[in-house]
Amino acid sequence: MTSVGSPTVVHTRAPGKINVFLAVGDLQDDGYHELATAYQAVSLYEDVRAHAANDFTVRFTSSQAGIDLSGVPTDDSNLAIKAARLLAETTGYDGGVSLSIDKNVPVAGGMGGGSADAAATLLACDILWNTGLSRDELLRLGAKLGADVPFALMGGTAVGTGRGDELSPALAQGTFQWVLALADYGLSTPEVYSELDQHRLRHQGEITTVRQPRVDSGVLQALRAGDPARLADVMYNDLQAPALHLEPGLGEVLELGEQNGALAGVVSGSGPTVAFLAPDLDGALELQIALSAARLDVVRATGPVHGARLIAD
Numbered sequence: 001m002t003s004v005g006s007p008t009v010v011h012t013r014a015p016g017k018i019n020v021f022l023a024v025g026d027l028q029d030d031g032y033h034e035l036a037t038a039y040q041a042v043s044l045y046e047d048v049r050a051h052a053a054n055d056f057t058v059r060f061t062s063s064q065a066g067i068d069l070s071g072v073p074t075d076d077s078n079l080a081i082k083a084a085r086l087l088a089e090t091t092g093y094d095g096g097v098s099l100s101i102d103k104n105v106p107v108a109g110g111m112g113g114g115s116a117d118a119a120a121t122l123l124a125c126d127i128l129w130n131t132g133l134s135r136d137e138l139l140r141l142g143a144k145l146g147a148d149v150p151f152a153l154m155g156g157t158a159v160g161t162g163r164g165d166e167l168s169p170a171l172a173q174g175t176f177q178w179v180l181a182l183a184d185y186g187l188s189t190p191e192v193y194s195e196l197d198q199h200r201l202r203h204q205g206e207i208t209t210v211r212q213p214r215v216d217s218g219v220l221q222a223l224r225a226g227d228p229a230r231l232a233d234v235m236y237n238d239l240q241a242p243a244l245h246l247e248p249g250l251g252e253v254l255e256l257g258e259q260n261g262a263l264a265g266v267v268s269g270s271g272p273t274v275a276f277l278a279p280d281l282d283g284a285l286e287l288q289i290a291l292s293a294a295r296l297d298v299v300r301a302t303g304p305v306h307g308a309r310l311i312a313d
């Protein structure tokens with residue numbers, strides 16, 4: 001299937017993300033909620049190596065402590081396989097791909113690891129198969145695969161509306177220092193959204209919200225200024241309360257971080273990863289040591305970083 005001039009293996013890399021702000025609006029008829037979110041891509045990466053093959057396969061490795069690969073499917077339900085198949089169908093490519101993915105983003109952790117796999121796979125297969133789609137076409141395909149896939153392609157800092165997939169880049173300055181507390185279990189994104197709906201039903205008598213979700217202007221100002229203390233004051237996630245309801249232990253993790261020098265902590269996306277914002281690199285290192293001493297699995301990351309890109313080996 002390999003044509004003259006095509007590479008036999010393509011290596012791409014896509015980042016995980018933190019939602020530094022996430023407001024959830026109404027449940028739509030398509031089962032998705034309207035969102036307003038500010039994404040930051042962070043330096044935990046999924047590395048995809050795509051080899052020419054006749055069928056579609058994926059295998060995973062990880063060099064990152066605290067990453068549990070046991071729950072990751074490798075059949076057709078895997079998002080990377082779905083991404084490769086979607087690209088083949090869309091472009092009429094009649095071969096397959098063998099994917100090897102080195103995972104560094106927590107599994108089912110609310111940091112968009114599966115979405116990063118899909119984004120890096122779209123880019124890798126586009127190059128491997130010489131299908132030559134534009135960035136916009138890849139973004140459109142990404143949105144069909146999942147709400148966070150377009151952002152994993154784009155990277156940097158962006159505001160997401162709609163399902164979270166309608167992106168506009170946001171200005172950001174400097175580098176933010178994060179310490180991430182990983183859980184040894186995952187949370188199901190649909191379950192966390194459904195818990196939020198149930199909560200609204202219990203407390204408001206209906207699921208619908210009164211307001212259109214919007215990203216707080218203070219968040220955009222703090223990102224633009226590169227000011228972690230200001231960002232810490234305005235970080236927010238509507239999915240935090242339902243994630244805490246499903247996993248009450250996350251409350252202690254949040255407290256522990258804030259007692260040990262974090263400017264603020266927030267559940268990342270639908271959780272259970274908790275993202276702590278540190279004042280600077282020294283603060284992040286101290287926090288990492290303190291949380292490790294409390295027997296939490298922690299990793300450090302910085303943001304913003306680039307979106308999906310080709311790696312020259």
Ligand code: C5P
Nearest residue numbers: 031032033035146147163164189190193
């Ligand atoms: O798009 P993705 O596969 O990441 O979404 C997983 C699930 O999360 C959806 O099926 C839906 O239940 C929920 N979701 C939502 N509203 C969004 C994004 C995700 O309700 N904007």
